[in-house]
Amino acid sequence: MSLWAERFSEETDELVKDFTSSIDVDRKLYPHDIIGSIAHVKMLSKVGIIEEKEAQKIILALEEIKKDLDKGKLDFTGKEDIHMAIEEEVIRRAGEAGKKLHTARSRNDQIALDERLFLREEISEILHLISNFQRVILEFAEKNRQVILPGYTHLQYAQPVFFSHHLLAYFWMLQRDKLRLKDCYVRVNVLPLGVGALAGTSLPIDRAYVARLLNFPLITKNSMDTVSDRDYIIEFLCCVALLMMHLSRLSEDLILWSSPAFSFVEISDAFTTGSSLMPQKKNPDVAELTRAKTARVYGDLFSLLTTMKALPLSYNRDLQEDKSSLFEAVKIIKRCLKLYPRMIGKIKLNHENMRKQAQQGFFAATDLADYLVEKGVPFREAHGMVGKLVKHCLKENKCFEDLALKDYQKISSLFEADVFQRIKLEESVFNKESTGGTGKKSLARQIKLAREKLEEGENPIAS
Numbered sequence: 128m129s130l131w132a133e134r135f136s137e138e139t140d141e142l143v144k145d146f147t148s149s150i151d152v153d154r155k156l157y158p159h160d161i162i163g164s165i166a167h168v169k170m171l172s173k174v175g176i177i178e179e180k181e182a183q184k185i186i187l188a189l190e191e192i193k194k195d196l197d198k199g200k201l202d203f204t205g206k207e208d209i210h211m212a213i214e215e216e217v218i219r220r221a222g223e224a225g226k227k228l229h230t231a232r233s234r235n236d237q238i239a240l241d242e243r244l245f246l247r248e249e250i251s252e253i254l255h256l257i258s259n260f261q262r263v264i265l266e267f268a269e270k271n272r273q274v275i276l277p278g279y280t281h282l283q284y285a286q287p288v289f290f291s292h293h294l295l296a297y298f299w300m301l302q303r304d305k306l307r308l309k310d311c312y313v314r315v316n317v318l319p320l321g322v323g324a325l326a327g328t329s330l331p332i333d334r335a336y337v338a339r340l341l342n343f344p345l346i347t348k349n350s351m352d353t354v355s356d357r358d359y360i361i362e363f364l365c366c367v368a369l370l371m372m373h374l375s376r377l378s379e380d381l382i383l384w385s386s387p388a389f390s391f392v393e394i395s396d397a398f399t400t401g402s403s404l405m406p407q408k409k410n411p412d413v414a415e416l417t418r419a420k421t422a423r424v425y426g427d428l429f430s431l432l433t434t435m436k437a438l439p440l441s442y443n444r445d446l447q448e449d450k451s452s453l454f455e456a457v458k459i460i461k462r463c464l465k466l467y468p469r470m471i472g473k474i475k476l477n478h479e480n481m482r483k484q485a486q487q488g489f490f491a492a493t494d495l496a497d498y499l500v501e502k503g504v505p506f507r508e509a510h511g512m513v514g515k516l517v518k519h520c521l522k523e524n525k526c527f528e529d530l531a532l533k534d535y536q537k538i539s540s541l542f543e544a545d546v547f548q549r550i551k552l553e554e555s556v557f558n559k560e561s562t563g564g565t566g567k568k569s570l571a572r573q574i575k576l577a578r579e580k581l582e583e584g585e586n587p588i589a590s
């Protein structure tokens with residue numbers, strides 16, 4: 128019999144029971160639901176709404192239910208949701224006292240509390256996972272400081288850069304991801320419990336006391352907003368969607384770099400798979416699946432955004448569907464964040480191939496233009512002169528190194544013997560010393576800065 132059976136004259140249709148049930152999804156919220164219920168009961172007894180003895184009975188039942196659930200001893204199959212399942216069990220174990228648990232509370236504020244408690248934990252864990260990944264990126268970048276690879280724009284050879292510089296680009300993307308998540312945490316960390324179904328309650332509850340017990344620095348201000356707000360989940364999903372986008376871009380780099388056309392890296396056997404038909408194959412499946420799972424997380428974000436669009440105030444059952452999106456996104460991001468540091472840490476770099484390809488495509492063209500700028504030529508003119516030089520080389524099937532000084536001087540008399548120094552690969556990379564550039568000292572500064580950022584830690588409350 129359901130908790131509302133007294134008001135109904137007909138049994139709920141079996142298919143409706145199944146259709147409206149969320150227990151298979153929200154079962155995992157039981158630790159949060161129980162912690163929230165314990166705080167609620169303590170408050171009810173503190174303000175005198177229930178007797179202390181009754182509170183003790185309920186709390187004992189809740190603690191035992193938690194232990195049984197931890198051991199997998201309680202079967203909630205067929206229940207409507209985790210809140211009702213636990214309440215029914217409390218009533219079964221604590222008798223009359225148990226019937227007082229749900230005083231001055233609704234499942235509408237209860238689920239918001241469970242989700243906020245869940246998200247606080249998950250955000251903290253995700254922040255740690257990101258930092259761990261950043262640490263691996265940083266160590267890898269430090270270890271491979273000398274390696275040069277072609278930098279691309281439009282996937283065409285552009286200018287050579289340090290491999291570490293390219294890799295560290297992801298460090299800073301992840302740094303922004305952490306800042307966004309910490310900021311999101313501030314809005315998650317607000318107590319929703321105590322607003323009832325939508326209107327508040329006439330009973331003398333003490334929300335501030337519950338907030339203290341559960342470590343919430345703030346309490347929501349409007350009961351109707353509280354039960355119908357899912358901004359904090361949407362914000363979280365936005366943060367995770369961006370984070371996945373970064374992993375997906377890194378995945379794409381790895382897929383390209385490990386393809387024979389590039390042959391820059393070799394992903395270790397442990398992080399690749401073979402083909403059922405072609406014996407020679409070794410495929411970057413982790414990177415490919417990360418790309419695809421990014422799409423799923425975008426789907427989770429859009430699913431909830433669309434659910435919320437034009438939803439009238441206040442609570443609507445539509446909101447129950449938020450958990451599938453939230454849980455899937457959390458699961459995906461944690462799996463990817465656990466895999467990536469392991470995979471990146473074991474990547475082998477093919478220095479020679481990177482170097483060979485970095486030397487292609489007139490990599491020093493911009494350096495030559497800058498050389499002329501240093502001698503007083505306006506950049507636009509210098510650009511044109513080097514363009515001519517490139518055209519000449521293409522016609523003669525030569526590269527800059529093949530030209531004699533007199534070939535350069537045909538274009539501009541400002542070219543001198545030191546031009547040959549400027550078209551060396553190392554020179555081109557080492558010299559980009561502007562702040563944030565790939566240059567040698569600039570890279571060292573970047574690595575130092577990244578290390579300092581990592582040492583700041585990721586405690587969301589401290590930020």
Ligand code: ARG
Pocket residue numbers: 149153208234235238442444446447448
């Ligand atoms: N399982 C529900 C959810 O996740 C709990 C709230 C149900 N509230 C209601 N008025 N039916 O949203």
